[in-house]
Amino acid sequence: MDPHLLRTFVAVARLASFSAAARELGYTQSAVSQHIASLEQDLGAALLTRRPVAPTAAGDRLLEHAAPLLLRLDAARADVARIAAAPPHGLTLAASPTALHARVPAALPSVGVTVRVLAREDVPAAVATGGADVGLVDGLAAPSDPLRLPDVAPLTTRRVSEEPVGVLLPASHPLAGRDGLRLADLVDARWIDAPDTALPLPQVRAAEGGQGFRAALRYEGTDVRTLAGLVAAGHGLALLPWSVGARMGVGTCVVALVEPWVVHRVECVFAGVLSGAGEALVGALG
Structure with missing residues (x-):
């Protein structure tokens, strides 16, 4: 063909x-x-x-x-x-928004770096097709379990980090003062479907058996603070990495998800053998 x-x-x-x-x-x-x-x-x-x-x-x-x-x-x-090709002089990093917010590497080279913020599902493809040298992807997972990435090409993956997950609520929400929340208690809550910014609702449903979690509003952007503004205005809840939710500030509150026990996992992906800035970045991420 x-x-x-x-x-x-x-x-x-x-x-x-x-x-x-x-x-x-x-x-x-x-x-x-x-x-x-x-x-x-x-x-x-x-x-x-x-x-x-x-x-x-x-x-x-x-x-x-x-x-x-x-x-x-x-x-x-x-x-x-x-x-x-000859070794590149610059470095392109592709990352999903919450992966970038959760893990901004301090060891990024000071010059010659391009950061591309993409939808989660597009990051592996960007690396595979040469649109980026290194990718950062994230998602929900059981502790120590790898992410399920699309099979786009032979790619190497490495664990970068795992951290608790938090439910982002309006500061005035009745559940905002809790020490922890069970996902089962939020099945019928109003949620914001933000597939490229929050942890995706299909992953949330899967963690709780595949039911509920209907979206009251859909946000198709990639700016996490805009999502936080929608939560603060009462349009719905969102699931975020704990460290990201805790930085969203005025108008919101993040409460730890205690059941089921899942984590926000970040992995880096790359193709072939890295050298120079790419090799240094992956070493710093690990």
């Missing part, structure tokens, strides 16, 4: 338009049509309806395979380039 044809198919399916895909990819519309026809001939199945432009059942199934296939190809290209 030609990856160029597959990329064209993904673009047409995403944009629901042959002409829009042609503009995005820099092809003529006839070239895009030829790509799709060649791919359909190769696979022996119609992949798209034409009016309207939409994936067929076979096309939907191919789309399920396309993203990981193309990602692995990009990762392979980046891995080979990483080995062949």
Whole structure:
């Protein structure tokens, strides 16, 4: 299967338009049509309806395979380039917001550093495809258990830190004075769904058996202090690493989660063999 044809198919399916895909990819519309026809001939199945432009059942199934296939190809290209290239002078660190807030390394080189704040699920892919030299990812885990990361490429992971988890509440909330909270007592509370900032609600549900924890509001940003402002205004609760919640300040209160016993875990991820600033950073993180 030609990856160029597959990329064209993904673009047409995403944009629901042959002409829009042609503009995005820099092809003529006839070239895009030829790509799709060649791919359909190769696979022996119609992949798209034409009016309207939409994936067929076979096309939907191919789309399920396309993203990981193309990602692995990009990762392979980046891995080979990483080995062949001269050692870089700078360093790019990709990190999810709460990983960065919980563990800002004091040993970062003083010059030549770029920090990219990304959604958790995007950090491993950025490292695998060469968009970052080192990544910091985080999530809920049982003590000493590794995080479950997407299988995007052969990556090395190392534990950076584990710490308790806290429930971020408005300072005026009736539960704000407690010494600790059980997750089971918060199943029906109002929650803020902030997948790229707080610990994700699907992980919270999984920790409590997969039920409840419905979102009253969704926040799609990456600024933790904006999330804290929404909590302070009474829009819902959020689960954060203890050290992050404790720094949110006026208007909020963080109470330790005592049951179930889960931790906020941070791991660093990298590809290949690091040297220079990357090697120094990973050593400092460990």
